Structures are given as C-alpha cells and as structure tokens.
Amino acid sequence: xxxxxxxxxxxxxxxxxxxxxxxxxxxxxxxxxxxxxxxxxxxxxxxxxxxxxxxxxxxxxxxxxxxxxxxxxxxxxxxxxxxxxxxxxxxxxxxxxxxxxxxxxxxxxxxxxxxxxxxxxxxxxxxxxxxxxxxxxxxxxxxxxxxxxxxxxxxxxxxxxxxxxxxxxxxxxxxxxxxxxxxxxxxxxxxxxxxxxxxxxxxxxxxxxxxxxxxxxxxxxxxxxxxxxxxxxxxxxxxxxxxxxxxxxxxxxxxxxxxxxxxxxxxxxxxxxxxxxxxxxxxxxxxxxxxxxxxxxxxxxxxxxxxxxxxxxxxxxxxxxxxxxxxxxxxxxxxxxxxxxxxxxxxxxxxxxxxxxxxxxxxxxxxxxxxxxxxxxxxxxxxxxxxxxxxxxxxxxxxxxxxxxxxxxxxxxxxxxxxxxxxxxxxxxxxxxxxxxxxxxxxxxxxxxxxxxxxxxxxxxxxxxxxxxxxxxxxxxxxxxxxxxxxxxxxxxxxxxxxxxxxxxxxxxxxxxxxxxxxxxxxxxxxxxxxxxxxxxxxxxxxxxxxxxxxxxxxxxxxxxxxxxxxxxxxxxxxxxxxxxxxxxxxxxxxxxxxxxxxxxxxxxxxxxxxxxxxxxxxxxxxxxxxxxxxxxxxxxxxxxxxxxxxxxxxxxxxxxxxxxxxxxxxxxxxxxxxxxxxxxxxxxxxxxxxxxxxxxxxxxxxxxxxxxxxxxxxxxxxxxxxxxxxxxxxxxxxxxxxxxxxxxxxxxxxxxxxxxxxxxxxxxxxxxxxxxxxxxxxxxx
Amino acid sequence: xxxxxxxxxxxxxxxxxxxxxxxxxxxxxxxxxxxxxxxxxxxxxxxxxxxxxxxxxxxxxxxxxxxxxxxxxxxxxxxxxxxxxxxxxxxxxxxxxxxxxxxxxxxxxxxxxxxxxxxxxxxxxxxxxxxxxxxxxxxxxxxxxxxxxxxxxxxxxxxxxxxxxxxxxxxxxxxxxxxxxxxxxxxxxxxxxxxxxxxxxxxxxxxxxxx
Numbered sequence: 001x002x003x004x005x006x007x008x009x010x011x012x013x014x015x016x017x018x019x020x021x022x023x024x025x026x027x028x029x030x031x032x033x034x035x036x037x038x039x040x041x042x043x044x045x046x047x048x049x050x051x052x053x054x055x056x057x058x059x060x061x062x063x064x065x066x067x068x069x070x071x072x073x074x075x076x077x078x079x080x081x082x083x084x085x086x087x088x089x090x091x092x093x094x095x096x097x098x099x100x101x102x103x104x105x106x107x108x109x110x111x112x113x114x115x116x117x118x119x120x121x122x123x124x125x126x127x128x129x130x131x132x133x134x135x136x137x138x139x140x141x142x143x144x145x146x147x148x149x150x151x152x153x154x155x156x157x158x159x160x161x162x163x164x165x166x167x168x169x170x171x172x173x174x175x176x177x178x179x180x181x182x183x184x185x186x187x188x189x190x191x192x193x194x195x196x197x198x199x200x201x202x203x204x205x206x207x208x209x210x211x212x213x214x215x216x217x218x219x220x221x222x223x224x225x226x227x228x229x230x231x232x233x234x235x236x237x238x239x240x241x242x243x244x245x246x247x248x249x250x251x252x253x254x255x256x257x258x259x260x261x262x263x264x265x266x267x268x269x270x271x272x273x274x275x276x277x278x279x280x281x282x283x284x285x286x287x288x289x290x291x292x293x294x295x296x297x298x299x300x301x302x303x304x305x306x307x308x309x310x311x312x313x314x315x316x317x318x319x320x321x322x323x324x325x326x327x328x329x330x331x332x333x334x335x336x337x338x339x340x341x342x343x344x345x346x347x348x349x350x351x352x353x354x355x356x357x358x359x360x361x362x363x364x365x366x367x368x369x370x371x372x373x374x375x376x377x378x379x380x381x382x383x384x385x386x387x388x389x390x391x392x393x394x395x396x397x398x399x400x401x402x403x404x405x406x407x408x409x410x411x412x413x414x415x416x417x418x419x420x421x422x423x424x425x426x427x428x429x430x431x432x433x434x435x436x437x438x439x440x441x442x443x444x445x446x447x448x449x450x451x452x453x454x455x456x457x458x459x460x461x462x463x464x465x466x467x468x469x470x471x472x473x474x475x476x477x478x479x480x481x482x483x484x485x486x487x488x489x490x491x492x493x494x495x496x497x498x499x500x501x502x503x504x505x506x507x508x509x510x511x512x513x514x515x516x517x518x519x520x521x522x523x524x525x526x527x528x529x530x531x532x533x534x535x536x537x538x539x540x541x542x543x544x545x546x547x548x549x550x551x552x553x554x555x556x557x558x559x560x561x562x563x564x565x566x567x568x569x570x571x572x573x574x575x576x577x578x579x580x581x582x583x584x585x586x587x588x589x590x591x592x593x594x595x596x597x598x599x600x601x602x603x604x605x606x607x608x609x610x611x612x613x614x615x616x617x618x619x620x621x622x623x624x625x626x627x628x629x630x631x632x633x634x635x636x637x638x639x640x641x642x643x644x645x646x647x648x649x650x651x652x653x654x655x656x657x658x659x660x661x662x663x664x665x666x667x668x669x670x671x672x673x674x675x676x677x678x679x680x681x682x683x684x685x686x687x688x689x690x691x692x693x694x695x696x697x698x699x700x701x702x703x704x705x706x707x708x709x710x711x712x713x714x715x716x717x718x719x720x721x722x723x724x725x726x727x728x729x730x731x732x733x734x735x736x737x738x739x740x741x742x743x744x745x746x747x748x749x750x751x752x753x754x755x756x757x758x759x760x761x762x763x764x765x766x767x768x769x770x771x772x773x774x775x776x777x778x779x780x781x782x
Numbered sequence: 783x784x785x786x787x788x789x790x791x792x793x794x795x796x797x798x799x800x801x802x803x804x805x806x807x808x809x810x811x812x813x814x815x816x817x818x819x820x821x822x823x824x825x826x827x828x829x830x831x832x833x834x835x836x837x838x839x840x841x842x843x844x845x846x847x848x849x850x851x852x853x854x855x856x857x858x859x860x861x862x863x864x865x866x867x868x869x870x871x872x873x874x875x876x877x878x879x880x881x882x883x884x885x886x887x888x889x890x891x892x893x894x895x896x897x898x899x900x901x902x903x904x905x906x907x908x909x910x911x912x913x914x915x916x917x918x919x920x921x922x923x924x925x926x927x928x929x930x931x932x933x934x935x936x937x938x939x940x941x942x943x944x945x946x947x948x949x950x951x952x953x954x955x956x957x958x959x960x961x962x963x964x965x966x967x968x969x970x971x972x973x974x975x976x977x978x979x980x981x982x983x984x985x986x987x988x989x990x991x992x993x
Contacts, residue, residue, distance in 0.1 A: 655973060
C-alpha cells in the first residue's frame with residue numbers, strides 16, 4: 001500500500017496534543033540570554049526632532065540600546081524596491097515603526113527603558129485612506145495594467161452598464177503564536193537564528209545584509225510556526241534581525257517575542273482594497289466588457305504590495321471569460337504598518353470584485369446568478385484564455401458549477417428564501433453562489449524553485465529536509481508521505497526535519513499554496529535518484545541469492561518495504577537489508593533533489609504571460625440569516641465543492657478547505673480594524689478584534705471535492721489547496737447582498753466588506769427609510 | 783495558605799479595587815462592598831512585593847517556585863517550571879489558549895495568579911496523559927485531524943477533556959458550548975467537535991467493556 005492518497009495524522013499530532021511541540025518561545029533560555037524589544041514611533045508620520053537614549057542606559061538590567069547607526073545597513077525589502085528601514089532614521093512613517101532596539105536582562109528593565117527614552121517627533125500630515133493617497137498621487141511602484149480587446153467600443157455599444165466602488169477591509173493574520181526569534185552568537189562572528197518565519201532564506205539574507213555579514217555565517221532554523229497565514233513571510237524578518245543585532249553586538253544569546261497586542265499593532269495585514277468597477281453586459285447576462293481599477297492600501301513601505309497587486313489583477317477575471325477587459329493596479333502609500341502577504345495574497349480582493357459584479361448583474365436582470373456564472377464561465381476548448389494570455393487548461397469549472405447547483409439544491413432553496421422573506425418581519429434570508437479559479441505558482445518566476453535533502457540511514461530510516469516551513473498546513477506530513485511512496489516504504493520510517501538554511505539554501509517562502517508542490521517535488525527528485533541506485537543494488541543482491549536469476553534492474557520493484565524482482569516476486573530483500581547492502585557496496589545513501597516549475601512565463605512590466613502551472617478551482621453556495629433588528633448575520637449552510645486533483649492526504653486537505661473558508665468568512669464579515677484619528681490601531685486583541693469562533697461556523701457545512709486525476713503536471717496529480725478555498729467565503733458576502741436585495745427596493749444593495757452586524761444594520765436602516773413600506777417583491781426573486 | 787489566598791485573582795483584584803473606589807459615597811450596602819473588598823485585598827497574610835515561595839501541585843507532583851505575587855499561573859508554569867505546553871496568546875483571557883485545570887476545572891492560566899493556584903491541584907497539557915497512555919481526547923484529536931498549527935491545541939484539548947470529566951456523554955451543542963471560548967485561527971472547529979464526541983463515545987464503550 002502506497003503512503004500517499006491516505007489520511008494519516010499530522011506529522012506532529014502527538015506532540016501537539018501532549019504539549020511537547022516546541023515553538024520558538026518555548027525553547028529554554030540559554031546562559032546569559034537577553035530580552036529584546038523595541039521602542040516604536042507613537043506618531044503615524046513625523047520627523048524625529050530629538051532622540052535621547054541616555055536616561056535609559058543607567059537603568060538596572062538595561063544592557064544596550066541600539067539605533068539605526070548601529071546597523072551596517074538599514075535598508076532592505078522583499079522586492080526590488082528595497083525601501084524599508086529596520087530602524088527609523090529621521091522620519092517616522094507609521095505607528096509601530098522601531099526607533100530604538102532595547103536589550104535587557106528582564107522585562108521590567110525593558111519597560112523602564114521604554115519610559116525613560118526621550119523621543120520627540122514633529123508631526124507631518126499623515127495619509128490614512130486610499131482616497132488621500134490617490135489625491136496626492138503617492139503610490140508604491142508603477143501602476144500596472146492588463147488589457148484585452150476594445151473596452152471603449154464595448155462600453156459604447158453596451159446593452160447595460162453597472163458601475164460602482166467595491167471595498168474590502170484590512171485583516172490581521174492573527175496567527176496565535178506571535179512573532180518570535182532567538183539569536184545565538186557563534187564562532188567567527190557567525191549567528192544561529194531560530195525564527196518563526198515562513199521564509200528562513202529571507203531572514204538569513206536580511207540579517208546578513210543588515211549586520212554586514214556574509215550569508216554563510218548566518219544559519220536560520222525554523223522548526224514550526226504557530227500559524228503564519230502570510231504574516232510571517234516577510235515580517236518575521238524584523239524581530240529576527242533585531243535579536244540578531246543584539247546577539248551580534250553583545251555576543252550574548254538574544255530573544256524577542258512580541259506580545260499579541262504589540263504584534264497586531266506593529267505588523268501589517270491583508271491589504272484593504274477600494275476598486276472602481278464598470279461592467280457591460282447583455283440582457284442575457286453575457287458580460288461584454290469589464291473595466292476595473294484596483295487600489296490597495298500598501299501601508300508605509302513596499303513589502304510585497306506589488307506582488308499582491310499582481311495577483312489581484314490576475315484574479316479579477318476569476319472564473320469568467322471576458323472578451324474586452326482592462327484592469328489596472330495601483331498600490332497607495334499610507335501611514336500604516338506595511339501591509340503584507342495574507343493567505344490568498346490579493347487573489348481574494350480581485351475575485352470578490354468580479355463576484356460582486358456578477359451578483360449585481362443577476363439582481364439587475366432578475367436572473368439566476370448561477371446561470372449567469374455558467375454563461376460567462378471559461379470554456380473547455382474555446383473562450384479559455386485569460387486576459388493576461390494564459391490558457392485555462394484542464395478546466396473543471398463548468399462541471400463544478402453544474403454540480404454545486406445540484407448538490408446545494410440551489411434553485412429550490414432560492415425560491416424558499418424568497419418565500420421566507422415575503423413572510424418574515426423579523427429576519428431576512430439570502431442565498432448566493434460563487435466560484436474560484438486560483439492560479440498556482442509564484443507570479444515571480446524565479447521563486448518557483450525548491451531543493452530537498454534526503455538521507456537514508458543504515459537501519460533504513462530516512463530524514464528529509466526541505467525549504468518548506470511547517471505552519472499547520474501539513475506540508476511535512478505530505479512530504480513524508482511522498483518520500484515514503486517514492487521509496488516504497490512505510491511513512492513511519494520517514495522524519496521531516498526542522499527547516500534550516502544550513503541544509504537547504506536559497507529557498508523560497510512557504511507561500512502561494514505551493515509548499516508541498518515544490519518541496520515535495522524536490523524531495524521526490526532526490527528519492528528517485530536514491531531509489532535508482534538501490535534498484536541496481538537490489539538487482540545484484542537478488543541475483544546473487546537466487547538461482548538462475550540474472551541481475552535486471554528494469555524488473556526490480558520496491559514496495560511495502562521490500563525489493564523484489566518481478567520475475568521472481570517470492571524472493572524479496574527487506575528495505576533495511578537493501579540499505580545495508582548498498583552501504584557495504586559503497587553506494588551513496590543521500591541525495592539532494594531540485595525542482596523548478598516548468599513552463600512558467602510572466603512579464604511583470606507588461607503583466608502578461610502564463611504565470612501559473614495550473615489552477616485550483618471551486619464553487620460554493622451559502623445561505624445566511626439576518627436579524628433585521630440587530631443586523632447580525634448567521635451562516636445557515638455552506639456547500640463547498642472543489643477540484644483539488646488527487647489528494648495526497650484527504651484529512652489534511654479537508655482541514656485546509658474548512659480552515660481557509662473560515663478565514664475568508666472572517667475577512668468578509670466580522671474582522672474589522674478600527675483606528676483612532678491619529679492612526680493608532682484600536683482593535684489589537686481578540687477582545688476588540690473579532691476572529692471567527694465556533695458560533696460563526698455554518699450550521700450545516702458540506703465540504704467535498706470531485707474526482708480528478710488529470711492534473712499530471714503536478715506532484716502525484718495533486719493540487720495546491722492552502723489558499724483557494726478562502727475565496728469561497730465570497731459566497732457568504734454575496735448571500736448577504738442577496739438578502740439585502742429583498743429590502744433595497746429598486747436599487748441594487750451596496751455593502752462594503754467586512755459586512756459586520758453594524759454595517760448590515762446601517763444598510764437595513766437606510767433601505768427601510770427609503771422604502772418605508774413592507775418588503776416588496778424582491779429584486780431577485782427570479 | 784491555600785484557603786487564605788483563594789479569591790485574589792487578577793480579575794478579582796481589579797474588580798475589588800474598582801468597586802472600592804466607586805462605592806465610597808454610596809449606600810450602606812456599597813460600603814459593605816468596600817469592607818469586603820478591603821478585606822480581600824489587605825486580609826492576612828501579606829505577600830510581596832518581593833518574590834515569594836509558592837508550592838504548586840502540578841501534574842501530581844509538588845513543585846516549588848520563587849515568584850512575585852503578581853506572577854500569573856501561565857508565567858509560573860512556562861518560565862519557572864518549563865511546562866511550555868501551556869501557551870500564552872492574548873494574555874487577557876479572551877482566547878483560552880492558556881487553559882489548564884485547577885481542581886479539575888478549566889481556567890485561563892493567564893488570568894489566574896500563581897499564588898491563587900497554590901495548594902490546589904493543577905493539571906497542564908503535559909499531565910493529561912497517564913504515562914504513555916494518552917487521554918481519549920488526545921487520541922481522538924490525533925485521529926480526527928483536530929489540529930493544524932497546534933498552538934491552540936493544548937488549550938483546546940484541556941477544555942474538551944474537562945468537558946468529558948464533568949459530562950461523559952455530551953451532545954454536539956454541549957461540545958460547542960464548552961469550546962466556544964477557545965480561538966483557533968486554523969479553524970479546526972468541525973474536527974474538534976468530531977474528536978470530542980468520538981472520545982466520549984470511545985471512553986463510554988471502554989468503560990462498559992471494562993465494567
């Protein structure tokens with residue numbers, strides 16, 4: 001029995017349920033270890049007039065205070081823009097920007113130092129909204145554009161046109177384990193950094209660069225993360241660099257661990273978007289033209305905002321073929337912490353814009369929204385090229401749309417919702433569907449590479465090391481299964497080691513849903529070469545042991561921990577004995593594998609090409625119930641149907657689907673960042689920031705995927721699953737919009753995300769005032 | 783010392799101090815509140831402000847820690863006893879990541895003073911299994927994929943296991959109610975429900991078989 005396509009428990013399951021699993025801040029302190037923290041700017045935008053750290057120097061327990069001059073370099077960034085400063089120089093650009101790094105013997109000294117440092121800042125005018133940044137034309141990087149067809153002519157000849165502004169809010173990743181790092185000084189000025197990062201190589205690069213060290217003197221180790229969700233793709237670098245600075249300068253171990261409050265205040269989250277849209281369509285609901293101008297709030301520095309925007313732009317078409325389309329993408333600079341990666345990486349903001357347009361078309365035309373989606377869906381043989389030029393191959397979308405309609409009993413329930421709303425004076429129901437087509441691969445071509453190290457030991461056990469970081473998504477479990485399947489052994493013989501730049505160099509972030517795809521493929525590459533050598537050994541060994549059998553590597557099989565010659569399957573050699581024999585024959589039992597995703601092509605300047613290896617697709621139907629007196633919404637039922645190829649581990653993939661959907665639900669419903677007029681975040685703990693909990697689960701939650709073994713482009717015909725299901729929560733947004741359509745009279749309801757209870761109540765109140773009559777025949781009762 | 787120190791939780795202290803300040807010019811009953819609060823705050827014996835030796839009964843053994851009286855149980859467990867399975871997430875009792883048992887009941891250890899737990903029976907995630915034999919809830923969490931990143935898992939397991947201790951035959955709604963305070967950003971809630979119910983069922987079956 002092969003080790004893949006099976007539900008086996010998470011690699012660290014036992015350690016998690018016993019509390020044995022070690023995260024960075026669980027590591028015992030080492031001798032002489034210092035606590036690292038930082039004083040940050042309390043002003044969103046200003047010029048530092050005076051910074052005096054001297055009063056803090058004499059505080060008992062304060063060991064050192066570092067400012068930007070203590071770094072070899074201060075400027076860095078994950079993109080070519082390189083505009084970020086680890087420690088503020090003369091200007092501060094957001095509340096939470098580090099100004100002084102504090103190293104102390106204990107937390108009391110840290111607190112006293114923060115109080116004693118004198119920091120005077122002359123305020124400058126801050127920018128807090130996309131509109132303000134647009135007015136000032138203060139953008140990060142160039143404005144990009146994707147265009148196809150003749151949009152102007154199509155709009156000029158349009159039967160119907162709808163337009164508006166679609167806004168989605170910022171979200172905190174709210175990984176439960178806040179940012180943390182420990183740095184140890186070593187010989188020859190070297191550093192070992194334990195970091196809760198999705199990107200050990202980037203931590204290595206940035207630490208080396210900021211401290212003026214060669215890369216080979218910095219080793220970064222990541223055992224596991226207590227959640228990342230994109231928030232530790234770039235922004236784990238800052239705490240790691242601060243701990244490294246202290247360890248490097250003072251030659252003492254140094255630990256930094258943000259509190260949850262601080263983490264939420266100083267790190268960036270999902271980009272808020274404010275998109276101008278215009279859509280032309282026929283009376284049959286066929287979209288003839290789309291013009292969308294995407295604007296994101298990038299925060300104070302570039303971070304990954306350009307890449308996030310590229311993904312938003314390449315996902316605005318979503319599942320639909322649109323002949324004439326123009327999409328622009330502009331990243332606005334504001335005085336908030338730099339916004340960064342968050343599961344979906346711009347995809348949700350692009351896709352939701354399109355799904356909102358389709359919902360509005362169906363409300364306008366009084367036509368079945370699923371039917372409209374099917375009419376505009378990418379075709380199998382034709383109408384299957386994206387606006388940026390990639391062919392939508394192996395397209396399962398039409399099948400998914402058809403199937404979800406049946407599974408969720410969409411049409412009958414749509415009618416039931418209309419009946420309910422006609423009768424109920426206290427509640428409103430809404431039902432909607434949505435689709436997702438999510439491109440898998442990093443838009444940045446060179447990031448699509450991975451390496452892996454596989455060591456086989458004399459007792460037959462195996463260690464695997466890759467650049468993938470385990471953050472709950474189960475990548476280590478999948479890699480373990482792939483290695484076991486490739487070698488023909490039991491998964492119990494395989495251990496996946498902590499991620500370390502010492503073993504795997506120049507790795508990409510574990511992001512873009514591609515961790516298992518790429519690192520699993522690299523590990524498989526290593527295994528195939530080890531296996532090829534072992535097959536030679538087995539051929540010789542079996543021939544030596546079996547009468548009248550000539551060595552024949554081509555007829556050797558290794559399965560279920562045994563090697564045998566298919567011509568004489570009754571004579572086997574156990575895996576362990578085979579490994580031992582190989583060693584005695586001086587055959588290498590280790591290998592480094594490499595993988596580079598084939599066939600990718602992306603021109604960032606022109607925003608064109610085929611940036612994705614394949615698409616992961618899905619459809620969902622959600623039904624909501626709204627309390628008309630409070631505005632609070634509940635999800636009554638959600639049906640999710642996906643195409644995730646051949647699942648390597650159905651248990652893990654199911655968890656990814658339900659978990660991602662739920663995060664999307666938070667983004668669109670209850671998670672709202674609120675700020676003081678000064679730009680200070682007010683919602684920096686779960687007491688004020690509402691991440692979904694069990695009460696927010698759909699009362700009925702059906703999750704399934706179709707059989708599809710045709711995605712042979714990818715590792716074992718599987719598909720990436722980490723991000724795409726998040727976008728299926730857009731069905732909940734559309735369902736809320738659908739519910740509001742029953743009270744909005746002749747107009748199409750407008751609501752910004754997140755659709756908090758407060759936001760819904762305001763819309764209900766607005767429509768009640770406008771249509772001070774009983775709920776009329778709905779705009780969407782078709 | 784166990785009895786005399788009961789009731790001085792971080793939250794209790796704040797409540798007491800707040801009502802004391804507010805009640806001075808109010809009714810007789812409110813004055814009583816002041817007395818009560820004062821007795822609670824200043825009543826003998828007095829600990830601190832320096833470090834105090836506390837005997838903590840953790841996972842079946844007596845442990846002694848030397849901590850300031852303001853030290854939370856979570857900090858004492860993690861920093862003094864190296865029991866790092868208990869996680870501190872929000873540090874204000876809103877996520878239940880730090881759940882441990884005191885006398886068999888789940889509490890937020892970030893909102894409990896170590897001094898308050900002295901002399902009482904503390905169980906942490908490290909003490910839930912019996913030797914190598916996992917608690918049925920632990921086994922079920924593994925089997926039902928009821929964890930992803932694992933950071934909420936110790937708190938979630940302690941909450942779910944405490945439910946089964948007081949209600950061996952819970953309904954789905956009982957499970958939902960019990961874990962409603964535990965935040966999981968990976969959102970393994972459906973799997974937690976399945977696991978907890980499966981654990982209850984299995985435990986019941988084994989008890990019937992064993993009786």
